[in-house]
Amino acid sequence: MTGTLVLAGTPIGDIADAPPRLVAELAAADIVAAEDTRRLRRLTQALDVRTSGRVVSYFEGNEAARTPELADALAEGARVLLVTDAGMPSVSDPGYRLVAAAVERGIRVTAVPGPSAVLTALALSGLPVDRFCFEGFLPRKRGERLARLREEAGERRTLVYFEAPHRLAATLAAMAEVFGAERRAAVCRELTKTYEEVKRGPLAELAAWAAEGVRGEITIVVEGAAPPAPQSLDAAELARRVAVREEAGERRKEAIAAVAQDAGLPKREVFDAVVAEKQR
Template structure:
């Protein structure tokens, strides 16, 4: 038996368009001893499309506790393993965390093979701020918990990224309109990279009406993006509390940069506040 341990490769696969797989991903999937997949039938079809013959092992939320020790033992024995999800990047609202965590604690090398991600794809075309964002995955299925979860996010200043299914997208949008108000800017990204890809933008209330009127826009897989909560006067005063002593010692741009590092607020917003504090037009 070799003393060398294997490597766990965390491999991103296409979220729709099969042309989006990377050359490295194909090479890794073809070369490992086993591929751990969420749905072996679906993944088998994907690998067959690329002419890859690989041994598949099921790894999903219902068997992960049982499978992780077996896969870890194989890695420690020197075998390389690839981890994939049904689509996109593993662990992002998909199984795999327990295996990656076990490898990290056991000192087994884990290597990312980056590629498609529904979250990043949606952000790239949304037209909302992307310098800071907050990924919340799927909202709760039941109305009460869903409303409670959204209420906890209503004041979040960063762009919010959510995942949603076809049978809940309209109900989720309606709840967003109730909790955040119908004027909150939003984006509904549907079936990204697939034949019927659509990206709808507008106030969330208008998007509710759009989906109510067009059943086709309620089909497929969704990424829902919501603009962050607008700044309030009290927010500005809190930031100015940090800015004022810095402005007494530093030029405006440097003060804004340091304040951004301290508070985590966007540098441009702090720069505009600093200019206003100095009585200078932005």
């Protein structure tokens, strides 16, 4: 009988946000794999809970080497609890490798939902949250950072990033350069902690604010790109663009949708153009 891997969300600031199930899982786990065993000790002391199982470190430096060991323990029936320093394991934190290994072996994986800096920042940002994408940390080198941002410049969904405080000003300046100085954003700092702060405004304004120096854990939320202005294209040109995509291997439905999005037009208008062109 195989064991169970439990991914446990931990508080991102306020210890009172710890779910009751986290306390129960910490007490019951056969193995607790922690990103930082010292922070785990502070967590258990704050929650007044004693771990009865073995505690091992599981962080970026030993994740690849330790995963097989934990996977073997799971296969032998152990209940393994994975906790990171704050938030949900696997989200810009260790965990993905172990989840993948457990899934490959047919081992049950479950979670104790907990606080999330991504969702908390989204909710507080004042920006659209119906569709969003999480981009984690940007590259540290300026050239690589700009290249990544250029790839994301046309993204219509709200974007969420993590960033270190000492790189915040440079990152916001790069975003203003690539996305546009007036693109709306929110910098969420020290979420759920005593000095929580949410600074909202255009990217250029936020970059100037951050240049004075900012401390704490940072989450950036950026408004998605505006939809393109409708292009003035006749029916023949719309049909030609669809035909080019079809010749490249796209199905007609997908080709029509892509052309409509690029042109800023309703899909029905492009469909009608294709039909009209074929009837000529």
